[in-house]
Amino acid sequence: MMEKQADYLSYLLRLWRVNGDEDQAETYQPVWCASLEDPQTSRLQGFGSLESLFNFLEEKTGGFAPGAQPQARPGSSEKGGGE
Numbered sequence: 570m571m572e573k574q575a576d577y578l579s580y581l582l583r584l585w586r587v588n589g590d591e592d593q594a595e596t597y598q599p600v601w602c603a604s605l606e607d608p609q610t611s612r613l614q615g616f617g618s619l620e621s622l623f624n625f626l627e628e629k630t631g632g633f634a635p636g637a638q639p640q641a642r643p644g645s646s647e648k649g650g651g652e
Contacts, residue, residue: 578629580605 583606586599603616605625616622626632 575629579608581608 583604584601585603586601589598589600600617601619603619603622605614605616605622606612607614614625616625
């Protein structure tokens, strides 16, 4: 059974950079990490990369993959008339 998507979500977002894999000096780059805290439950969710953060947010919001067409929001109208 699919979980019903919320119409409103609120999180406290924290971002910080950590040193990447120093053993691979030729590809060494700092990595962004993140955490989201739900202010209602104080539940903390950690992410080791921005990609994993974005995946989580897409899952929670019914987001779409890059290149896919976004879903129309209820009550929004497209400008420019008909086809």
